[in-house]
Amino acid sequence: MIKIRLHSKLRSYADEFKQMKPIIVVTGRPNVGKSTFFNRITKTKDAIVDNLPGVTRDRNFKDASYNGSDFILVDTGGFEDTDKKPFSKEISQQIFLSLKEADIIIFILDRKSGPTLYDAEFLHFLRAEKKPIFYAVNKIDSLEQEKHLYDFYSLGADKLYPVSAEHGYGIPDMLDDIISLFPKQDKRTEKENNAPKTIKAAFIGKPNAGKSSLINRILQEDRVMVSDIPGTTRDTVDIQFSINRDEYILIDTAGIRRKKNVSAKLEKFSIIKALKSLERCDIALIIIDAEDGVSEQDIKIAGYAHQRGCGCIFLLNKWDLIEANRKIEQQFYETVQNAAKFLRYAPIMTISALTGLRVKKIFKEVKEVFAQYSERISSGVLNRIIERAIEYNEPSLHKGKRLKFYYTVQVSTKPPEFIFFVNYPDGVHFSYKRYLENRIRKDAGLDKTPLKLFFKQRSGRIRFGTKKKRDGKIVKSVKRL
Numbered sequence: 001m002i003k004i005r006l007h008s009k010l011r012s013y014a015d016e017f018k019q020m021k022p023i024i025v026v027t028g029r030p031n032v033g034k035s036t037f038f039n040r041i042t043k044t045k046d047a048i049v050d051n052l053p054g055v056t057r058d059r060n061f062k063d064a065s066y067n068g069s070d071f072i073l074v075d076t077g078g079f080e081d082t083d084k085k086p087f088s089k090e091i092s093q094q095i096f097l098s099l100k101e102a103d104i105i106i107f108i109l110d111r112k113s114g115p116t117l118y119d120a121e122f123l124h125f126l127r128a129e130k131k132p133i134f135y136a137v138n139k140i141d142s143l144e145q146e147k148h149l150y151d152f153y154s155l156g157a158d159k160l161y162p163v164s165a166e167h168g169y170g171i172p173d174m175l176d177d178i179i180s181l182f183p184k185q186d187k188r189t190e191k192e193n194n195a196p197k198t199i200k201a202a203f204i205g206k207p208n209a210g211k212s213s214l215i216n217r218i219l220q221e222d223r224v225m226v227s228d229i230p231g232t233t234r235d236t237v238d239i240q241f242s243i244n245r246d247e248y249i250l251i252d253t254a255g256i257r258r259k260k261n262v263s264a265k266l267e268k269f270s271i272i273k274a275l276k277s278l279e280r281c282d283i284a285l286i287i288i289d290a291e292d293g294v295s296e297q298d299i300k301i302a303g304y305a306h307q308r309g310c311g312c313i314f315l316l317n318k319w320d321l322i323e324a325n326r327k328i329e330q331q332f333y334e335t336v337q338n339a340a341k342f343l344r345y346a347p348i349m350t351i352s353a354l355t356g357l358r359v360k361k362i363f364k365e366v367k368e369v370f371a372q373y374s375e376r377i378s379s380g381v382l383n384r385i386i387e388r389a390i391e392y393n394e395p396s397l398h399k400g401k402r403l404k405f406y407y408t409v410q411v412s413t414k415p416p417e418f419i420f421f422v423n424y425p426d427g428v429h430f431s432y433k434r435y436l437e438n439r440i441r442k443d444a445g446l447d448k449t450p451l452k453l454f455f456k457q458r459s460g461r462i463r464f465g466t467k468k469k470r471d472g473k474i475v476k477s478v479k480r481l
Contacts, residue, residue: 398427
């Protein structure tokens with residue numbers, strides 16, 4: 001049995017989440033198949049895979065399970081002992097941080113290239129950690145190809161596992177041996193099962209707006225790579241975080257450039273993954289570089305978040321570089337609101353990832369937006385709001401006939417969606433729809449969340465209260481006229 005050892009910061013997060021799962025780190029040289037292996041085990045496509053070496057840069061954490069045993073799998077960048085290639089120093093730092101946090105290490109080797117000097121050198125560092133190491137020789141697809149294993153015994157490995165990350169060959173055998181080292185995992189208590197749902201917050205924006213710097217400031221550690229070179233972040237990285245007993249998943253994304261400026265295939269993949277993160281997040285934190293001002297691309301990115309219906313908060317970063325006063329701050333707010341009129345409900349904050357200015361206040365705002373985003377209004381309260389709204393301002397006639405609003409229901413949350421049953425849905429003018437939306441925002445306290453309103457024709461009037469006997473019991477019936 002192994003004893004789980006966690007990095008001090010990671011231990012604090014794990015304790016708060018009550019999930020002492022073993023951490024398994026996948027490491028090795030560039031282009032040996034680490035990300036393909038990661039995707040195979042986690043049954044996702046979260047890690048970008050490409051034949052170009054050095055695609056993975058940041059650590060990518062993901063919950064995984066095998067035969068009922070849960071663990072956290074970590075994908076890392078490829079180790080290269082050279083300072084000539086971009087980000088090699090930063091990638092190495094991320095690798096060594098992950099090794100400190102690891103309970104088990106999977107060292108991926110490449111059957112096609114054979115054992116190399118870099119493998120032997122890197123293995124020296126791995127063994128210094130004094131943690132269980134599993135040697136996986138990748139790109140072996142059949143029993144015939146297992147003869148290539150003998151070359152790798154020169155590295156001093158006791159046991160080698162022939163695997164194919166692409167086709168799954170040999171992986172179950174290795175996972176069986178890995179989970180045999182796990183301590184018994186206690187079942188979660190009823191209180192833990194009823195814990196509040198984790199809020200997913202995606203950090204999106206243009207390249208170099210400060211998304212990764214902000215996440216590092218929040219976590220108070222160099223969790224993701226930061227560089228002045230645009231396009232440093234490639235993968236979409238999920239990071240668990242807890243503050244004031246509230247649980248979050250912070251999603252770091254690649255910078256989204258204008259489509260005409262994007263030509264490299266890898267950057268296209270990164271942007272696609274960044275946009276997909278908006279489909280699974282609750283709140284989009286739209287990072288804008290205040291020093292550069294509000295650009296057309298910033299508003300376009302905000303439009304992507306609006307289209308996907310997630311809650312939104314604008315964060316004007318690098319505010320420490322602005323010689324600002326209250327008047328200049330108000331001008332920035334008005335610029336954002338006028339450019340992104342479709343997101344006038346979204347809160348706006350001025351922050352600095354570098355100095356930490358107002359960074360702690362972000363989650364207070366996130367929590368408030370999420371509460372509205374997941375709010376459900378009772379039908380009684382909702383219909384009284386609409387009745388008062390119509391009494392105060394009646395809708396205009398439609399082809400000489402009066403519009404009748406019969407009743408309104410909320411059909412879902414995240415975001416709140418409402419259906420209005422009327423006699424002539426097409427006759428409701430867009431300005432009156434906006435009026436009703438504003439009344440719901442004001443009277444129901446939903447001023448910081450997107451709302452969706454739909455108008456449908458009721459097939460007939462509904463009359464309640466008619467009583468009749470059924471199986472000897474008096475029940476209420478419903479008649480549709």
